[in-house]
Amino acid sequence: MSLPVTLGDALALAHGRVPASEARLLLREASGERAATIVGFPERPLSDVAAQCFVDWIARREAGEPVAYLLGEREFYGRVFRVSPAVLIPRPDTELLVEQALLHLPDGAPRVLDLGTGSGAIAITIALEAPHAQVSAVDVSAAALSVARENAERLGAQVRWFEGPWCTPVQGEVFDLIASNPPYVAAEDPHLAQGDVRFEPPGALASGPDGLSDIRIITTEAWACLKPGAWLLFEHGYDQGDAVRALMLAAGYTDCVTLKDLGDNDRVTLGRRPV
């Protein structure tokens, strides 16, 4: 098949294969042209290199690969984060977890921990939005941590990185706030076999028969790593708010509340270790 030679040819080639908004975004990135040029000047020529890149991306997108993995980046909280298939793609829903973490930081130089940091989006955003905080982050995946370190370096954030399962690598340390977006999808959830999540790391998504296995572990382990009065915040599934509050209350946390995301779904639950 011959390569498209203009912007308009390229969009025509993608038509019906991927959504038009994604085709325009991919063409923008492949060609370096601005969005307005792509829409307004279809006769503009496209280099062979850009055309080949675009054609490859359209084929991969048509086969299901997420746009963020094709581009190698995704915006989160107003900043661009590098992503690879080693990490979950940051979701807008997770901005609620960051907002709530920032709202619950005490004054002074609070010690903050992000459990299961992945791309580092949560830890790095907190470090940049709250420069007085001392941020640490844990992930069990060395490949994820190398993406997170690269993001911290590019964005100029100071974060201490630890490799290992949940609280194990920070045993003996205590924090003023722990935030986590752990895996929380039920292992048999048909959602895991559909759409973009098929390409994301299964270990970042699935968590036992009810999706709560990791939240249970963290609820228990985090206790010893929280100062009296310190907050634990989870992102979780739209139908898990009641269960997460019940787990936290049973473990002794107080002031437990669940908050809704922009889609009006239960998304974040927080509670504190009593003073």
Ligand code: GLN
């Ligand atoms: N929100 C993600 C999804 O629905 C799940 C993210 C997670 O498990 N932490 O695919």
